[in-house]
Amino acid sequence: MTLDHAFAELRRKSDTSAPIRLSLPTEAEVAAAEKELSISFHPAYRRFQLEVSDVDCGVLEPGLVLPNLQPYIDLRVIARDGWEAGVPGDSLPFCEDNGNYYFIDPSGTVRYWDHDSGGESGRRATFAEWILEDWLHDHEE
Helix, strand or coil, X not given: CCHHHHHHHHHHHCCCCCCCCCCCCCHHHHHHHHHHHCCCCXXXXXXXXXXXXXXXXCCCCCCECCCCXXXXXXXXXXXXXXXXXXXXXXXXXXXXXXXXXXXXXCCCCEEEEECCCCEEXXXXXXXXXXXXXXXXXXXXX
């Protein structure tokens, strides 16, 4: 599974009838978010932000770096809340799911932090696999 394939599927399944359409962030906005969070985004996640973070798909909503977002979709809020919940500080919590967090570690592996167990649970995946198997799979059910 490639990132290009996952991005194409996101575009294909995006709800283009949404009343409010998001825009893609600029390189400067992505860099500002990295600086504010004191973390470098994994290249796959950086590409997601710059190329397809404007999609509207399913129930899961990965954090975005655009300014003036609602807290539930603001990556800065999601990341800080995830770290406070116990997600490792060298990883980026990028998607909150009922108090649990999907996070991407420095190697680019997406992992899952379960607040009930206070630790990592579930399988590990590449970011492309997470898009196709978790985010879009959830969209189809």
